[in-house]
Amino acid sequence: MFRTALRIAWASLARRASRSVLVVVMIGMSLWGLLFMEGIYDGMTEQMISNAIRSDSGQLSLFAAGFREDPGLDRLIRRDGEIAEQLAADPRVGSFVRRLRQDGLAATAHYSRGVMIYGVELAEEKKHGRLDSYLLEGEYGFGGKKRGVLVGARLAEKLKVKIGRKLIVSAQNSAHEVAAVALTVTGIVRTSNMALDEAAVFIDMDKARELFATPQGVSQISVIVRAEKDIPALQDSLRRQFPDLQILRWDELYPALMQGRVMMQGFNLVMSLLIFGVAGLGIFGVMLVSVLERLREFGIMLAIGTSFRQVLGIIFTESFILGFAGFVAGSLSGGGTLLYFYHHGLDLTIFSQGLEEFGMDVITFAVIRGSYFITAFAAVMLATFVSVLFPLRLLKKSNPIEAINRV
Numbered sequence: 001m002f003r004t005a006l007r008i009a010w011a012s013l014a015r016r017a018s019r020s021v022l023v024v025v026m027i028g029m030s031l032w033g034l035l036f037m038e039g040i041y042d043g044m045t046e047q048m049i050s051n052a053i054r055s056d057s058g059q060l061s062l063f064a065a066g067f068r069e070d071p072g073l074d075r076l077i078r079r080d081g082e083i084a085e086q087l088a089a090d091p092r093v094g095s096f097v098r099r100l101r102q103d104g105l106a107a108t109a110h111y112s113r114g115v116m117i118y119g120v121e122l123a124e125e126k127k128h129g130r131l132d133s134y135l136l137e138g139e140y141g142f143g144g145k146k147r148g149v150l151v152g153a154r155l156a157e158k159l160k161v162k163i164g165r166k167l168i169v170s171a172q173n174s175a176h177e178v179a180a181v182a183l184t185v186t187g188i189v190r191t192s193n194m195a196l197d198e199a200a201v202f203i204d205m206d207k208a209r210e211l212f213a214t215p216q217g218v219s220q221i222s223v224i225v226r227a228e229k230d231i232p233a234l235q236d237s238l239r240r241q242f243p244d245l246q247i248l249r250w251d252e253l254y255p256a257l258m259q260g261r262v263m264m265q266g267f268n269l270v271m272s273l274l275i276f277g278v279a280g281l282g283i284f285g286v287m288l289v290s291v292l293e294r295l296r297e298f299g300i301m302l303a304i305g306t307s308f309r310q311v312l313g314i315i316f317t318e319s320f321i322l323g324f325a326g327f328v329a330g331s332l333s334g335g336g337t338l339l340y341f342y343h344h345g346l347d348l349t350i351f352s353q354g355l356e357e358f359g360m361d362v363i364t365f366a367v368i369r370g371s372y373f374i375t376a377f378a379a380v381m382l383a384t385f386v387s388v389l390f391p392l393r394l395l396k397k398s399n400p401i402e403a404i405n406r407v
Contacts, residue, residue: 008314012290013321019289023282024325030278031330031376032337034271039338039366040346045264046367048192049250049257054129055191057253058096058222059231062238063246067219073102073174076217083221083242090237092230093223095128097121100208101219104171106151106201111159116199117171119208128224131189131202138163138187142204148186150202156188158198163188169201173213181211268372272379279326280383283319284390291315291391298395308396315388315395323384331373341366 013020053059062083067075077083080098087096100119105112122141125131132140135150142148149167151159161167163185170180183203190197209215225231231249238247251258291298298311345363 006317008317010321012294012314013318016286016290019286020322023286023322024329026282027279027323027326027380028329028333030275031327031380032334034275034376035330035334035372036337036366037271038268038372039334039368040341040364041264041267042367042369043341043346043364045257045260047364048260049254051192052254052257053224053250055131055134055193055196056222057248057250058128058224059228059250060223060225060235060238061248061250061253062221062223062242063219063248065244065246068246071101071103071219073172073212073214076100076214076219077221077245078217079242080216080218080221086238086241087221087223090234092225092227092234094226095124096221096223097124097128098205098218099220099222100205100212100214100217102171102208102212104169106155106159107168107170108159108161108165113155113158114199115155115169115201116196117169117208117211118200118202119205119212120202121205122202128222131191134189134191136188136190138185140187142207143184143186146204146207147181147183148204149183150187150189151185152197152200153188153190154194154198155200156185161185167201169203169211171211173211175213177213179211179213181207183207268375272375275376276379276383279323279380280387282326282387283322283384284387286322287315287319287388288391288394290318291395295395311395312392315392316385319384319388320381323380327377327380331376335368335373338366338368342368 062077064075064077084096084098087093097120102117104115104117106115107113120131122131126140136153138150140150142150149169151161151167156162159167165185167183167185168180169183170178173179181203189202203211223234225234235247235249238245301311302308342365345365347363349362
């Protein structure tokens with residue numbers, strides 16, 4: 001019986017080919033727009049999170065107790081060597097870096113700004129978060145005598161410094177005295193992390209220890225794991241081993257980014273509801289007209305002994321064909337578009353100033369998730385089912401004899 005219903009449904013749709021194609025195109029274009037927006041917007045959110053993880057927090061960050069509430073050189077991780085050995089031996093850890101941070105002042109002959117001074121090991125930062133990929137101008141290094149400095153792009157603009165210019169960096173050291181060092185700007189970085197771009201200067205770790213008079217200890221240890229699913233287990237393990245430290249996930253350090261991800265999920269749900277409405281209205285219109293046009297045909301079928309369930313199967317099959325064809329068309333076009341932007345990215349340079357305010361890259365790479373297609377399929381199929389209920393109700397209430405006698 002299913003084969004017969006399929007043949008009748010296909011013949012009916014073929015009779016009204018232009019109307020059927022129009023509905024399929026409408027559903028397909030709606031799905032294409034849905035998939036494109038979901039992939040691009042999720043890509044923006046994931047890039048913001050990735051920039052924060054790579055440039056600053058890692059997926060896990062270790063701090064001494066009280067450091068985040070009141071940063072200072074008297075709140076350092078003193079057992080950083082022991083912790084580094086533990087992390088290096090843990091197969092779940094992909095990479096980690098140690099950083100020494102102190103608030104200070106950066107000054108030129110004409111300008112000065114409050115800054116965050118980071119003592120870093122550039123080779124480790126390159127492996128850990130690819131800091132070198134953020135280089136905007138100059139070279140990724142501190143020079144032969146380690147007297148160079150990397151400056152955030154926005155800070156460089158405010159200080160009016162260029163590559164090769166002198167920069168005086170000063171801060172209070174561990175003896176509560178003001179210490180200063182003259183450095184040369186060797187590079188300017190743009191990390192898309194506003195806090196770093198506006199206030200960060202990166203100097204060599206040994207030079208930072210000398211400046212801050214801290215021969216041992218670090219302010220932060222940033223960790224990136226091999227698999228995201230291992231983050232909670234690794235966090236719990238480190239908390240048991242080092243109960244005196246604050247060990248926080250990236251979403252605990254950047255709750256706004258996590259809220260952004262949740263908002264994108266809500267946005268995707270709203271867009272799916274819109275697709276449900278578009279698909280439902282399209283199929284509803286076609287099936288309503290189709291049922292009204294064929295009341296006499298259905299009346300004859302019912303009069304000669306065809307059960308209402310069989311007629312119902314024919315109508316549902318027609319609507320399913322329309323919905324499924326629209327889903328396939330939309331998935332192929334949307335998936336192909338996302339695949340292109342996944343590899344090549346979407347250039348939004350024209351909006352660069354606005355995007356930088358939110359810490360976004362001007363080249364946005366799309367994200368492709370199976371959930372996009374599953375949600376879209378569920379929305380279309382649900383719309384297909386709901387859209388034929390009213391036409392079926394009209395058919396149920398119709399009198400077969402009266403329908404046969406209609407001209």
